[in-house]
């Protein structure tokens with residue numbers, strides 16, 4: 001009934017439409033976005049949920065350096081179609097992504113999200129106590145999880161993006177269009 005699989009380039013329009021539905025346009029203003037924009041997600045860590053040929057869930061993880069250069073992943077955005085929320089899909093998706101990340105040898109995951117939701121997967125505020133993000137965020141929403149014991153121990157400083165540059169996809173093209181629109185508006 002539900003399949004979790006790797007995202008392909010053909011999924012991009014449906015993924016972006018789902019993220020718009022779940023987060024609205026405000027999603028592009030988030031500090032986490034500063035760590036994702038212009039970057040490709042981590043290999044094999046963009047997953048989607050498909051139901052009857054329709055994309056109904058998405059999760060992606062991104063390469064970052066946690067403070068002193070130690071490698072970590074940024075989780076997000078994660079979203080499930082509103083009409084299918086509360087059925088356990090989000091939990092399955094997060095657990096699947098974390099299990100795959102661990103199998104691939106990644107050692108730590110950070111995110112900005114609701115602690116009451118993410119603590120069930122082991123995320124905590126304490127894990128990222130010495131770290132900060134490049135922009136405004138609510139401190140109680142900045143969370144971390146060690147996939148390998150001690151991976152975030154003593155981590156201090158700013159989180160920075162380390163993913164390779166992204167090829168232009170639908171989202172990036174749309175961003176470019178928007179930037180171009182703003183440029184034109186300013187020029188008018």
Ligand SMILES: CC(C)(COP(=O)(O)OP(=O)(O)OC[C@H]1O[C@@H](n2cnc3c(N)ncnc32)[C@H](O)[C@@H]1OP(=O)(O)O)[C@@H](O)C(=O)NCCC(=O)NCCS
Nearest residue numbers: 022078079080085086087088089090091092113114116117
């Ligand atoms: C958050 C989200 C991915 C969870 O997916 P889901 O399939 O609804 O989640 P599950 O069915 O696995 O889990 C449901 C449980 O999570 C809880 N939950 C969902 N969102 C929550 C939140 N923001 N804070 C606290 N608990 C939350 C539900 O109350 C429910 O609790 P229960 O198990 O005690 O009944 C989904 O609700 C969603 O897409 N929301 C909009 C986008 C979003 O907020 N993404 C997360 C960014 S922080």
